[in-house]
Amino acid sequence: MNTTPEHILGIVDALVSDENPARDEDTLDFQRCARLHNYLVAYAYMARNGTNTPNLDALASGSWFFNQPNENIEVIRARLDPSLNSFPDSIYDPTPGFFYWVSRLRMKLADESFPLEDNDFEDKERVVVIYDTSPYLGSHCLGVVYDQLNHRASFPLTIENTESIEPVAEHWDMWFPLETILTLWIHMLRMGKITADPRNERNLSNEEATSRHQIGLWCWHP
Template sequence: MSQWRVTAEHPLRETEGLDHERCAALHNLIVERGWIASGRSLSDLDRRSWWECYGGDAELSPYAAKLSPSVIAFLKTAWHGYAITAQPQHAFFRYLSGLCSPDDLWKNAHYGDDEDDSNKARYVTLYMANWALGASHPLGLVFDQQTSTAMQHMSIQDTNITMNGRQIWLPLELILEAFLDMIDQGKALAVDSSYDGEQERIGPWIMPSYTVCDLDQTLEAFGRLTHAVESRMPATRSNETHRLGDAIRSSELLPNSFAGQFLARARDTRFSHIAPGLRIARQQPFSSVNVEGGKMRPILIFESSQEAYQDTERAPWGEEVHISHFPQPFQSITNFPAGIYLTETVPHGAHPFEDGCKLILPHTIGGNGWARTSDGALFGENTQAKGPRASQVPRSTQLYQQGFNHFIQTHDVQLKHVLRHWADMVEKGKWAVDVDGVGGGIEKWREADTEDHWQDYQLPMSW
C-alpha cells in the first residue's frame, strides 16, 4: 500500500477528474486499519463496493447520469458493505460515518438561490458527517465534480465559509492521507469492545487529547529552537539558566497532561527571550479560576511584558463589543499578559486537544491587508461573505491560526508547528539573536502584515 500514500516520493498525480484508483485504495486502507484495530477479523470484512451494495448499473443509472466517470469508478472500488452488515456498526472514521446512500448524494449541499437544477449535480456529498460529534445539521465531505476537489464539513453551516468563492478546496486524496496520518500518529484510534478509558468512543474511534508523538515532536521542536538561538548568541552571554516549568507549580497540572509533561521535560535554556518580545513565562493569570467538568485552564508558556490587546467588534446596533479571547469561566480575568497560551480544553470531550495554542499580541495586525491564516483568509475578514474579499478588521489572536481547518474540528494550531516555525526563522537569519535570546521586540510581529514578510508568518494547513 505504500505506493498509494501521498508522500514526497509519491506526490499527487495528474489525472482526469478524481484520482479514483488512489482514493479508493486510501479509503479501503482506512476501513481495513480501523477494522483490525477494533478487534475484528479481516475474514469478516464485507468488501463489497458501494456500487455493488446499491444494485449496480441497473439500479444506479439515474444517479450515474449526474456523476462524473471518475467518481463512478471510485464508487465501484471503495468498500461499503461493512457499513451495512457490521454489527455493531463500524464508522469509516472519527469525523465521517461512511459513504452516503444514493438518495443523499445531492441532499444538504449548499447551493445559491441563483443556481438552477443543472448545476446542482456539481457538488456531491460523498461521505456523511459523524452525527455523534454533535454538530447541528451534520453534512459531511463534499466533492466538487467541476474542480475535482473536496472539503470536509461537520455542519451544513460550514458551507457559508467553504463556498464563499475564496476558500481553497483540496484533492480528496490529501484529506484521506491526513486521516491515515492521524491513525499513524495515534491521534485517531480505533479500539475494541474492551476499551474502558475516559475518551469518548464513537464506534470504534476515540481521539486522545494528545499523543506520545505530539509530545515528542514538541520537545524536539523546542530543543531545535533553543539550540538555534544558543549557537548564535554572542560570547558575552549570561550563564543564567531558565526553566519553562518555573512559571507554574507542579500541583496546578496533572502530571500526565501535555502541559505537565512538556514543562517538566523541556530543556533548560541560557536565554530568556524565545521569540521577539516573548520571554519564558513567570506567571499563570488563570490559575485562580475554578473549573469544572474536567476542563483544563489556559497555560501561559511565553509571555510579553505588555498586556494582551482586547479585541472588539461592532454589534448590529452599532456598539463596539468586547471579544473574549477565552470562553467561560475564564472571561472573569480581563487583564492578562500577551503571549503564547496552551488553550483551554476538556481532555475527555468530543474535541480534546491539549497541545493547541494561541498567540495573543498586545496590538492588532491585519490592517494592511497582508496577514493571512493558514486557509488564506485575511485576518478579521468576514469569511461568510461571498465573492471578492470584504473589508477586514485587524485582530490580535489570528497569527499562526488555521482559519477553517480542512481536516479536523475546533483545533487551535499545535504548539509544535509554532516552535518549528520559530526555529526556522532563527536558522534562516530572519530573526536576530542577542545576549537575551531572540531580539527584535514585540513590534517585530507587525512584519506579518507587510507585503515583503507576510508569507514568513503563515503556517501551512495541518490537522
C-alpha cells in the same frame, strides 16, 4: 475486486507526500483514493475482529450504500463524473462508523446545500457528499463533499460550516484532492491521534475514559 491483503495494507506508495504529491489533473484519481479508502476499511475490520489480516470475503460481503433500490443508485450515478462513478466500484463498502468524523459512504447529490455555486453542467451534479458526517457530532450534518467542477474535496461537518468553504473561488485553500484528506486520516492513525478500540466505554478505566473522546470504534486523543 482483484486484490490481496498485502496490497491493501501496503499503503505507503499511495500516501500523499512532498515526494509523492496528489495528481494535479482534471479528474478524480479514483484508483489511489480507493486504495486509501480500502486501507481504512481494512484497518477498522482488523480492530473490530482482533486480527492482523483483513478477511477480504467478509469485506466484500458488506453492503450499505448498495443496499438500496437500484433506481435510487441509478439516479445518483447518472449525475456523477465518470471518475467519481468509478470510485464506488473500486472500494469495499464500509461498515457505518467508517472513521472518527464520518459515518458511511453516502454519494448524495448536494447542489441544494451550495446555493452560491453555479452549476454549468447540463446533466451532472456540481457537489456530491461522498462521506456523511457522524450523527454523533451534531445536527444538520454534511460531510466530505466533492466539487465535480474543480475535482477537489472539502470537509464541512455541518451545513452551517459551508460558509467557511464557499464560494469555492474565495475559499480555495479549503479544498483539496480527495486523496489528501484520506492520507491525513491515515497519518492521524499512525501518529496515535486517532485510535481504534472496539471496547464499550463502560469497560474502560476512568483514566482511559477521561483522556479521549470516543465515537463507536474510533477514539480522538486531545
